[in-house]
Amino acid sequence: MDKRELIEKAYELAREQYKAFGVDTDAVVDKMNDVQISLHCWQTDDVGGFERPDAELGGGGIQVTGNFPGKAQNIDQMRQDLDKVMSLLPGKQRLNLHAIYGEFGGQLVDRDQIEVKHFQGWIDWAKQRGMGLDFNATCFSHPKADDGYTLSSKNEDVRRFWVEHVKRCRAITAEMGKQLGSPSVHNTWIPDGSKDELVDRNGHRALLKKSLDEAFAHDYPREFMLDAVESKLFGIGAEFMTVGSHDFYLGYAIKNNKLICLDNGHFHPTEQVGDKVSACLQFVDDVLLHITRGVRWDSDHVVVLNDEIQLIASEIIRNDFLNRVKIGLDFFDASINRVGAYVVGTRATQQAFMRAMLEPYAILKDFEENGKYFERLALLEVMKSRNFGAVWDYYCLKNSVPASDDFIAEIQKYEKDVLLNR
Numbered sequence: 143m144d145k146r147e148l149i150e151k152a153y154e155l156a157r158e159q160y161k162a163f164g165v166d167t168d169a170v171v172d173k174m175n176d177v178q179i180s181l182h183c184w185q186t187d188d189v190g191g192f193e194r195p196d197a198e199l200g201g202g203g204i205q206v207t208g209n210f211p212g213k214a215q216n217i218d219q220m221r222q223d224l225d226k227v228m229s230l231l232p233g234k235q236r237l238n239l240h241a242i243y244g245e246f247g248g249q250l251v252d253r254d255q256i257e258v259k260h261f262q263g264w265i266d267w268a269k270q271r272g273m274g275l276d277f278n279a280t281c282f283s284h285p286k287a288d289d290g291y292t293l294s295s296k297n298e299d300v301r302r303f304w305v306e307h308v309k310r311c312r313a314i315t316a317e318m319g320k321q322l323g324s325p326s327v328h329n330t331w332i333p334d335g336s337k338d339e340l341v342d343r344n345g346h347r348a349l350l351k352k353s354l355d356e357a358f359a360h361d362y363p364r365e366f367m368l369d370a371v372e373s374k375l376f377g378i379g380a381e382f383m384t385v386g387s388h389d390f391y392l393g394y395a396i397k398n399n400k401l402i403c404l405d406n407g408h409f410h411p412t413e414q415v416g417d418k419v420s421a422c423l424q425f426v427d428d429v430l431l432h433i434t435r436g437v438r439w440d441s442d443h444v445v446v447l448n449d450e451i452q453l454i455a456s457e458i459i460r461n462d463f464l465n466r467v468k469i470g471l472d473f474f475d476a477s478i479n480r481v482g483a484y485v486v487g488t489r490a491t492q493q494a495f496m497r498a499m500l501e502p503y504a505i506l507k508d509f510e511e512n513g514k515y516f517e518r519l520a521l522l523e524v525m526k527s528r529n530f531g532a533v534w535d536y537y538c539l540k541n542s543v544p545a546s547d548d549f550i551a552e553i554q555k556y557e558k559d560v561l562l563n564r
């Protein structure tokens with residue numbers, strides 16, 4: 143039997159098995175089109191950016207480790223990698239850019255000077271591919287971020303500089319959304335915090351609120367852009383206190399009708415972002431996710447299909463929240479083939495959503511509401527061993543992308559032909 147026949151046969155059997163649980167696998171394969179993932183461009187170059195040649199991630203408590211060969215060193219290489227990644231992913235994705243990834247034409251354009259023209263190339267590139275774009279202010283890896291504070295800085299010049307940067311980033315984001323006909327999300331994350339005892343927490347938080355109010359003063363139509371704010375528990379070098387904590391940003395988002403960005407590396411390890419989705423969505427219209435894998439800390443390992451990611455996806459699907467949750471990725475690993483890392487992490491995220499869709503939710507909910515808790519637990523366990531891989535492979539086949547492990551050989555070839563020649 144050839145591979146295609148094997149996948150189709152396995153799918154037919156899986157379809158019958160799932161049908162017995164009241165799950166329509168054909169509908170699931172179609173519904174997967176609604177899961178649009180915003181690909182974080184920074185996995186291709188370790189959050190370096192193109193402001194300066196050989197730029198490296200600096201400061202802000204985020205770190206990339208490893209030096210696997212073949213990192214994208216310019217925009218062409220990054221686009222080549224992104225196209226390769228997308229060719230190995232089923233479904234349709236968006237692209238998530240940071241402000242340091244503009245086309246600056248070899249000039250040093252400071253962050254308070256960036257304009258739409260520096261991103262027009264990306265907009266055109268996305269348009270050709272029928273993709274939406276998302277955007278992020280880059281409030282780190284910059285001399286004006288070196289003392290640990292940006293939007294909450296007590297140095298008025300520094301604070302104003304970052305306010306101007308965020309304002310410009312929002313204008314660029316709105317233009318992206320306008321030209322591409324799909325709202326672009328602008329996310330603000332800042333590294334601000336203190337390594338050690340800080341006595342004026344309130345002062346910095348008041349400054350952050352003031353800066354956000356200034357930077358967000360201009361209202362853009364929702365069909366062009368949406369603002370998100372990203373909280374964090376701590377970062378390296380900001381262990382003692384982080385200005386933009388979850389309480390701070392959730393409050394800000396609720397009061398100002400913004401999106402709260404939940405990065406699952408940004409909480410205490412026993413806290414689950416999956417549990418926060420339905421809590422936040424009682425009070426904000428939309429949530430932005432940064433899907434990642436923290437290993438002991440916010441290490442941004444490549445996402446794998448683990449319980450944490452599954453709960454996030456399951457909560458979204460169980461409650462039909464797909465239209466209120468924007469799905470972004472945020473991991474960066476330079477110790478293995480970056481394109482391979484990208485594909486593994488994105489596929490794992492997609493798979494979590496597919497598994498969530500294959501859950502017999504109506505039956506489980508019925509057990510729950512009738513106090514049948516053994517039955518609920520048992521069925522959840524049984525579903526773990528159903529043949530979800532057969533449905534996944536069929537979905538890949540239908541999307542003309544490699545199924546099963548076939549993408550590994552493709553990436554090995556790309557490594558040999560492209561990455562190792564850089």
Ligand code: RNT
Pocket residue numbers: 184189203204278331372374405432440472
């Ligand atoms: C940092 C935040 C932030 C960044 C990216 C590069 O802790 O998670 O989202 O990782 O913006």
Ligand code: ZN
Pocket residue numbers: 331372405432472
């Ligand atoms: Zn993040």
